[in-house]
Amino acid sequence: MAGVFDLLSSEVREVIRKRGYLEATPPQNQAIPRILKGENVLLISPTGSGKTEAVFFPIFHKLLELQSKEKGIFGLYITPLRALNRDILKRMEDIAQELGIRMSVRHGDTTSYERRKQLLEPPSLLITTPETLQAIIPAKKMGKLLKCLRFVVVDEIHEIVTDKRGAQLSLALERLREITNHNFQRIGLSATIGSVEEVAKFLGGVNEKVNIVSTSREGDFQVSVETISPTSEDDALSKKLRVPSEIIAKLRRIKEIIEKYSSVLIFVNTRQMAEILGSRLSLLNPRFNFDVHHGSLSREMRMNAEKGFKEEEIKAVICTSSLELGIDVGSIDYVIQYSSPRQVTRLVQRVGRSGHRVGQTSKGTILSMDIDDVCESAVLIRDAINDNLESIVMHNMALDVLAHQIAGVLLDKGETTIEELYRIFRRSWLYQNIDYETIYKVTNLMKELWLISLDGGRLRRRIKTWKYYYENLSMIPDVKHYEVFDLASERSIGTLDEEFVSTKAEKGLKFIIHGQPWRIVSIEEDRVNVERVDNIIGAVPSWEGELIPVSFEAAQKVGRLRESICRWIRHPSGENPFEGYPMDEESMRIVVEKIKKQIDAVGVVPVHNRILIEGVGDFVVIHACFGSKVNETLGRIISDLLTTRIGTSVAMRSTPYHILFQMPKNVDSEIVVSVLGELEPQLIDNILKITLKRSNLYRWRLTQVAKRFGAIEKNGGGYQISSRKLAFIFSDTPIAEETIRELLTEKLDIKETEGVLKAIKEGRIQVCFLKSEKPSPLTEMAIQWGAKEIISPSLPVSELLTVVKERLLNKRVKLVCVWASCEGWETVRTVGTLPEYPQCPKCKSRLLAVLPYEDSEFSKILKLRKNGAKLSKEEEKIFQNGIKTANLVINYGKKAIICLAGRGIGPLTANRILSKELKTESDFYRAIIDAEKEFVRTREFWNKTLQLRGNS
Numbered sequence: 001m002a003g004v005f006d007l008l009s010s011e012v013r014e015v016i017r018k019r020g021y022l023e024a025t026p027p028q029n030q031a032i033p034r035i036l037k038g039e040n041v042l043l044i045s046p047t048g049s050g051k052t053e054a055v056f057f058p059i060f061h062k063l064l065e066l067q068s069k070e071k072g073i074f075g076l077y078i079t080p081l082r083a084l085n086r087d088i089l090k091r092m093e094d095i096a097q098e099l100g101i102r103m104s105v106r107h108g109d110t111t112s113y114e115r116r117k118q119l120l121e122p123p124s125l126l127i128t129t130p131e132t133l134q135a136i137i138p139a140k141k142m143g144k145l146l147k148c149l150r151f152v153v154v155d156e157i158h159e160i161v162t163d164k165r166g167a168q169l170s171l172a173l174e175r176l177r178e179i180t181n182h183n184f185q186r187i188g189l190s191a192t193i194g195s196v197e198e199v200a201k202f203l204g205g206v207n208e209k210v211n212i213v214s215t216s217r218e219g220d221f222q223v224s225v226e227t228i229s230p231t232s233e234d235d236a237l238s239k240k241l242r243v244p245s246e247i248i249a250k251l252r253r254i255k256e257i258i259e260k261y262s263s264v265l266i267f268v269n270t271r272q273m274a275e276i277l278g279s280r281l282s283l284l285n286p287r288f289n290f291d292v293h294h295g296s297l298s299r300e301m302r303m304n305a306e307k308g309f310k311e312e313e314i315k316a317v318i319c320t321s322s323l324e325l326g327i328d329v330g331s332i333d334y335v336i337q338y339s340s341p342r343q344v345t346r347l348v349q350r351v352g353r354s355g356h357r358v359g360q361t362s363k364g365t366i367l368s369m370d371i372d373d374v375c376e377s378a379v380l381i382r383d384a385i386n387d388n389l390e391s392i393v394m395h396n397m398a399l400d401v402l403a404h405q406i407a408g409v410l411l412d413k414g415e416t417t418i419e420e421l422y423r424i425f426r427r428s429w430l431y432q433n434i435d436y437e438t439i440y441k442v443t444n445l446m447k448e449l450w451l452i453s454l455d456g457g458r459l460r461r462r463i464k465t466w467k468y469y470y471e472n473l474s475m476i477p478d479v480k481h482y483e484v485f486d487l488a489s490e491r492s493i494g495t496l497d498e499e500f501v502s503t504k505a506e507k508g509l510k511f512i513i514h515g516q517p518w519r520i521v522s523i524e525e526d527r528v529n530v531e532r533v534d535n536i537i538g539a540v541p542s543w544e545g546e547l548i549p550v551s552f553e554a555a556q557k558v559g560r561l562r563e564s565i566c567r568w569i570r571h572p573s574g575e576n577p578f579e580g581y582p583m584d585e586e587s588m589r590i591v592v593e594k595i596k597k598q599i600d601a602v603g604v605v606p607v608h609n610r611i612l613i614e615g616v617g618d619f620v621v622i623h624a625c626f627g628s629k630v631n632e633t634l635g636r637i638i639s640d641l642l643t644t645r646i647g648t649s650v651a652m653r654s655t656p657y658h659i660l661f662q663m664p665k666n667v668d669s670e671i672v673v674s675v676l677g678e679l680e681p682q683l684i685d686n687i688l689k690i691t692l693k694r695s696n697l698y699r700w701r702l703t704q705v706a707k708r709f710g711a712i713e714k715n716g717g718g719y720q721i722s723s724r725k726l727a728f729i730f731s732d733t734p735i736a737e738e739t740i741r742e743l744l745t746e747k748l749d750i751k752e753t754e755g756v757l758k759a760i761k762e763g764r765i766q767v768c769f770l771k772s773e774k775p776s777p778l779t780e781m782a783i784q785w786g787a788k789e790i791i792s793p794s795l796p797v798s799e800l801l802t803v804v805k806e807r808l809l810n811k812r813v814k815l816v817c818v819w820a821s822c823e824g825w826e827t828v829r830t831v832g833t834l835p836e837y838p839q840c841p842k843c844k845s846r847l848l849a850v851l852p853y854e855d856s857e858f859s860k861i862l863k864l865r866k867n868g869a870k871l872s873k874e875e876e877k878i879f880q881n882g883i884k885t886a887n888l889v890i891n892y893g894k895k896a897i898i899c900l901a902g903r904g905i906g907p908l909t910a911n912r913i914l915s916k917e918l919k920t921e922s923d924f925y926r927a928i929i930d931a932e933k934e935f936v937r938t939r940e941f942w943n944k945t946l947q948l949r950g951n952s
Contacts, residue, residue, distance in 0.1 A: 549628035559608030559625030615669025904935025
């Protein structure tokens with residue numbers, strides 16, 4: 001053992017030598033001396049390069065001396081995930097125990113016994129999450145233990161800095177500085193991150209210098225784009241399994257890779273795609289050895305997948321970003337990315353999980369979906385090879401975070417002043433520009449909400465301060481989920497999150513869930529009722545909100561690649577446009593073929609400096625290679641201006657490469673060209689803020705921000721106020737201001753949009769317009785975006801009717817004999833088990849009332865009636881309703897019972913169906929389906945009518 005390990009104490013050297021650490025890796029060589037000197041360090045090094053040890057070894061060295069002098073928590077190790085907490089403890093606990101160093105984990109799942117133990121025997125090093133750190137800083141006993149804090153490590157820092165957890169952590173570090181007796185050392189860790197200087201400033205704040213230690217990957221980075229076209233065998237299997245042949249082809253390729261390698265991670269971009277791919281892989285081979293891992297699964301299911309993969313019980317895991325971070329799942333031979341990862345950093349992070357040792361090659365492939373996917377993936381791979389990562393965007397001056405941390409300071413200190421808050425918070429890099437006016441504004445709102453006491457410039461905590469602070473430890477919004485029910489089968493087909501329902505869902509909307517297109521029939525308090533549709537045009541993917549944005553720079557590079565391909569198509573002897581872009585022959589072929597078809601069809605291909613606007617039918621598509629945020633910004637502004645000008649709502653959806661508008665009938669598509677041309681760059685900021693405040697997205701986000709401010713109950717308790725009302729109530733408050741700031745940070749990009757509009761005005765970006773009877777190849781692709789590839793063949797009508805029939809025949813109903821002289825008989829039966837003409841076994845009458853199986857009222861009312869008692873109005877109504885169903889059973893037998901088993905079908909509707917001349921059984925069940933849909937559509941109206949009558 002030589003080199004930097006010699007700087008460590010003999011005890012540490014001996015323990016790590018026994019575990020095979022004989023020679024330091026590059027990050028260890030560079031970081032250990034700096035950490036031992038007490039420098040603040042941001043260590044950036046590839047996965048598997050030994051950066052965790054580069055931090056822990058010098059920390060262990062320091063802890064041996066520190067813990068011999070006093071008791072307390074000397075170090076905090078912060079990770080973004082509880083699973084990472086457990087993983088770090090598992091990896092380092094053995095070394096710590098042999099050295100006599102106390103290490104412990106603290107997060108939301110930590111037992112009360114463990115917490116008490118941590119107070120009595122404080123760990124020298126506490127591993128925790130950002131949220132749990134927020135919980136322990138104000139805690140009286142834990143706060144005392146933190147007074148001797150000497151260092152804070154933030155692992156996977158790239159995962160924290162870009163959201164509000166980052167803003168919260170930046171202020172938490174400054175609060176820690178207030179309560180400690182020492183100016184603690186700050187250390188950050190990341191495998192890949194853009195804007196390295198900015199992240200270093202985030203870690204150190206305004207006053208602390210952070211040294212950047214960056215090491216590059218020693219092994220190769222081998223990844224390419226593959227396009228798998230279906231074979232004749234795939235086509236045959238497609239018909240048999242009722243799965244698109246394109247999907248069968250990709251599943252076949254996935255199967256080949258898994259069989260070739262020992263351990264494979266298959267990354268997808270959304271939780272829903274993980275489930276779809278998992279179910280279809282099982283369909284292809286039920287005995288296939290794999291598991292699924294994503295954030296919506298239970299902790300137990302995720303841990304089982306991790307354990308099974310690490311112990312080689314399973315060969316593959318289909319996962320989202322849940323396995324992107326450094327959770328130890330053992331050796332990984334190969335990574336498959338299913339469709340473009342959308343960002344260079346994601347690609348490097350994911351493929352970097354393979355070849356998880358110094359000097360090993362990281363291997364992977366991207367299975368592409370369409371030509372945009374091919375080009376985007378190729379651009380991202382090229383940038384990854386050249387180490388050209390995206391810039392990161394942080395939440396500067398988040399006001400809801402500020403409010404929460406003001407409450408935190410009050411809990412830390414009991415009382416404070418505006419001046420003291422200003423002094424503490426402006427040390428944070430993200431709040432360096434804070435002014436007194438902003439603090440006054442936020443504290444005044446907190447005072448109005450009874451969260452704090454404010455007298456002059458002095459703030460004091462109230463009882464409500466504790467409740468507000470501890471109920472809002474997490475900046476991640478609590479999202480409600482809506483169950484989605486297929487009206488035909490009355491079965492749940494999945495869930496939609498609250499954001500999708502609040503911002504996009506409405507009656508008639510077509511959307512895609514679990515590989516199928518559906519139309520919304522109605523939305524209830526906790527469920528969405530849907531019907532299957534065949535036409536996918538205009539259908540919105542329900543996972544859209546989960547997709548991370550594609551940068552402006554990446555989309556522009558895709559546009560430049562398109563331009564090179566156009567040049568090569570026109571002059572084949574020229575430079576090969578695919579040089580330097582790793583992709584297979586089939587990927588090149590389909591891209592060239594599609595672009596050639598576009599040229600042949602309309603003569604115009606949208607590229608980095610050319611916009612194509614195409615009107616076809618009710619749709620207008622703006623093809624623009626400007627990325628997710630710019631296209632969303634342009635789309636929202638143009639949609640709002642069109643709505644104002646036309647007087648009718650214009651639906652809009654954007655992707656990184658196009659903006660799709662669905663126009664009202666008889667509106668000339670050229671109006672879109674006119675509106676785009678009239679947009680002035682300098683007015684975009686104001687127009688967008690006005691536009692946003694009219695949107696469902698704004699109202700949804702405002703509700704979440706209001707919860708984080710403590711202005712409304714986080715769990716939705718208390719009075720229910722509509723989002724429109726909330727938007728009005730909070731219109732001129734920091735809540736509204738923060739909502740706009742949040743949206744401009746996460747979803748939109750004013751600066752780049754202004755640049756695009758300026759380039760259009762100056763002629764540096766060309767705008768082409770055409771009207772078409774038939775969509776051009778790229779426009780057709782845009783209209784069907786999100787649907788291609790995952791859509792299963794539509795269910796034949798015969799199968800749909802079979803599903804409905806099965807559901808109705810399996811329904812349980814109560815039958816009650818209403819014949820006047822009968823002694824009384826009732827039974828609960830499954831509809832399908834009944835004879836064609838059921839009768840009472842006691843009196844042989846067929847006069848049987850049909851009721852819900854759980855009904856108990858009708859029999860009591862029938863008994864009263866037979867005994868000559870006077871019935872109330874409501875009782876008479878129930879009795880007459882039962883008699884009407886019995887009359888239908890006399891006339892139509894079991895057919896009437898089947899009909900009455902339909903959802904919301906009463907005797908009047910059933911009579912209407914049964915009295916029709918329905919020639920076939922299919923016609924009968926189709927009539928029941930139509931009646932059920934009508935009930936669901938109109939129920940909301942009738943409920944409101946009844947409520948109004950009840951209130952009058």
